[in-house]
Each structure stands twice: as C-alpha cells, then as structure tokens.
Amino acid sequence: MYRNWFLFLIILLLGSACKGPQVTQVSFTNLEIAGVETEQAAAKIAELVAPYKTQMQVEMNAQIGEVAESLTKGSPESLLGNWVADVLAIQAAAYTGKPIDFAISNSGGLRIPELSAGPLYRGMIYELLPFDNMLVVLELSAEQVQKLANHMASHGGWPVSKGYKMYIKEQKGYDIRIADHLLADDRIYRVAMPDYIANGGDDCAFLVSVEQESTGILMRDAVIDFVEIENEQGEHIRSSLDGRIQRM
C-alpha cells in the first residue's frame, strides 16, 4: 500500500514536471524611498555622486554676471520678458549670421517670477529656463505674423523683443509694427523662438508646417552666453519697458 502511494506520487511528479511552473500568487509592495541613509550600498552611491555634485555646484554657483535691478515677469510686457526676448533676438542673429526681425517666447517658458538684483549665478538661468528648448528661426509671412500676434494677444501678451509693437484689443493684435513699419504682404519676417513653440507647443499648431532654421544652441545656453559676454565687457543686466505691447 505504501509503495503504491509512492509510485503514484512519482508518476504525478513526472507528469507535472513537463508542464512547467504556474504562477500561484503575486504579492506587491510599492516602497516609498525615504528615511535614513545608512549602510554600505549607500556609501558607494554617495561616493559616485560626490564628484559630479561638487562639479555641478561649482558651476551652478558660479557668478556669470550682475543684475542692475530686479527683472520681474508680467504681461502684456515686463522687464523680465522684454530682456529674455531681446537676448533671444540678439543671439539668434549672432548664431545664424543673418538679421532677425523679432524674437518671442511663450510666457510659460519663463519659470521664475523674478530675476533678483545683484549677483547673477548660472543656476538662476537654469531656474529661469529649465527646459532644453532650442532657439530656432522661422520665416513667416505677414499673415502668419498676424496669426501669431493674435495668439500672443489671446494669452495676454507674450515676451517679444525690441522693435516689435502692437496693441491688444479683444484678444487680437492691432497696429502691428516691426521696426516702425506696418506688416507688408510682400515681406518675409525672420522670427526667433523656442523650438517648443515652433513645434506647435502652447497651441501653436499653425507654426508646425513652417520650416525651422536651427541656431544650434539651447535658449538657456544662448542667454548664459549673452550674460557672460556682457559681463566680460563690464555691462550689468538691465531692461526697460517701452510699450512694445499695450492693451487698447
């Protein structure tokens, strides 16, 4: 009797062995990563991180310029928005080697409310422009510039560079002037902007079909580059309001 049981068991085992394992149960825990840092595993990671952290801190805490007076963000125009757009226009011209009619950024692309007066550290530009958006140039017709103007107007006004002027009325752009001239149908306008916008971001789908000219530089790096050059020449960062966008 005992032997029969045993044999039966062997057969059962042989039979089941061919079938492979089946999942019987799964238990889960989503572990929260927090708490005290101890143990050797942690020590090795800390050791790996340390040189990078040190190097990064050195660079992030490096002073690259001086802000003359606090640049605050707002609309329809603002000290901070005007400054960033002006820098983008200057740098887009420098990096493409061709003149730029004007530059824009979306308001949401500027991520801090204020660039404080005093020493300007590299890390502050990272906080201002954390995204890796490339600076690109689009060649737009007068009709497309009007469309863009309406879009900016419907968002309360976006940062635009010196030389661009318009009035906002009922969420549309009026009396748009570039270098004091009204839009002309036979002209093509070279407009610098973050590739995020050019790729249709912030509801700018109407720009997607337009070919982009690359500057090869990130917006953030373009701004840092500008600040460093100004600093070498002993210039402080300053901005002004000139009524480039006004509400009617």
Added chain:
Amino acid sequence: MKRRTFVKKASLGTLLIGGVASPLSGMIAERKQAKITILHTNDVHSRIEPFARGRYAGQGGAIRRAQVIAQIRKKEEHVLLLDAGDIFQGTPYFNYFGGELEFKLMSEMQYDAATIGNHDFDAGIDGLAKQLPHANFPFLSSNYDFSDTIMAGKTKPYQVFKKGPIRIGVFGLGIALEGLVPKVLYKNTRYLDPVLKATEMAHRLRYDERCDYVVCLSHLGYNYRDASISDMILAKRTADIDLIIGGHSHTFLDAPTVVKNGQDKPVLINQAGWGGIILGRLDIYFDWSGKSDCTYCENILVGGAVLREKT
C-alpha cells in the same frame, strides 16, 4: 496565503505528501515552489538627490534607493531590477553630465534592464548612444527600429533572465516619438506598432524561448482618455503577457491593476510614480504542482502596505 493556494490547487497532492516519509516530502516541497522578486522604477528623471522642495520634499534619492534595493537583495535570492524609461532630464545633473551619472548609479545598483523613454532622447540620439558605455545593463526596445541610427545594434528587443528554475522573458516598448520629441533628436528612429510588436515578442518569449513569465517594460503610459495606445489597451489587445511595468504617465498606483487579456487571462500592470519616489516590488510565486487549465493559477494579489506620495 501561499499554503492555502497550494492546498486548493492539488488536494490529492497534499494528501499524498502527508503520507510519505519526511525526507522525500522535504525534497518535494523544495522542488515545488520558486519565488521571484521584481523591483522596478520609471521616470526617475535625473532625480539623483531627494526632492529639495515642494510636495515631495525629502523623498526619493539614489542613495536611499540603493539602500532599499541592497536590503531586499540580502533577503531574496532571485531579484530582477528593471526601469521603464525616462531616466534622463529633470535636474541639472542631466543638463551638465548628459545622463552619465544616472547610468553609473543604475549600474552600481545592478539594474538588469531598462527601456527607452521619450526624454532619454533629450540629448539627442547621439547623446543617448554616448552614455551607453556607462550602463552595464541592456536596453530593451522592440518597437524602435534604430537600424538607420547611431543606436543600431546597441539595444535588444528582449532578453531572457534565468533566475533559479524560472525563465523570465522581458521585452521593451517605447512611445510614439512624432509630435512628442523633436525629430532632430530622435533622427531616423522608426516607431513600430506596439501592439503588433508586443504580440510577436510575447509569443516568442512564451513559446520559442519557453519563458515561465513574460514581462513587458513599457513607456507607453498607463491610460488615456482618448484611444491612444496605453498599458491598459495593450494588456487587453495582446496575449501571453503576465506583467506590464509601465512609465511615462507618472502614475502612482495603490496596487497593480489587473486586466484580462485577449485570452481572458489576467495581466498585471504596475507603475511606480516618478522621480524615484517609489520602488515597485512584486513577489511572484511559482508552483509545479500541475494543472495547466489554470483554475487555480490566477494571479492573486496579496495586499501589501499601500505606500504612496505623502499629502
């Protein structure tokens, strides 16, 4: 719980074991079960240090993740550590070092594999390829065709991991790049239909590679309001996938979601938030006691502590 499942599964077997001499029954018990521990992260986004401010202040951090993983490895024999993509972008560590440190840390933590997320293209496909030497683990992607790019031959569609007696097949899936990532960054990467590739991969892993467990490492996203392909839709439209480890949507789940697939079999979907705040853990128990009709093979969720973001 383990015991109860076993009893339900083969009452005759239990009876038999009860009647047999103890040395043999000990041997049988050993032979009859195996346990695999799958650990996973997603969308860590270069969060090497714990969050400094905001709602997640003090949470996450590579040092503590490494510590938690090390503690689990001490207790568990068969651990599989996976990442579902978007390793890159989010802190100046990425802006400065292009993902080098992220890969080095994951290598040190002994990740077994990762898939590629959309933000892993943020330094361009060349930037991604440049960092690969810092990773000692494979990148799995079955639906990105890199053949006309610098990444050609540097990824695998899938890999089989042998953990003790268990063969685990893992394949990777990436999200559609057009409209999400600038083409200048992903260049000639071709996006292939994830449902078709998943079907092909799962079949190959289950039947050709004879895997006991099939895992999809996905960066498609958990679920969408529209009909966009997601982990939820993928699970329903495919067969032979046991587990989808997801990413992209930064979803915090209290528990893995269970969805029935095309064969009416359960698929688990899990995701671990983002930023390295959560380490997903699934302990999977296998049993050799027989029946393939799976009346008792259903994945049973044994409730773990629900740990999620602090509010």
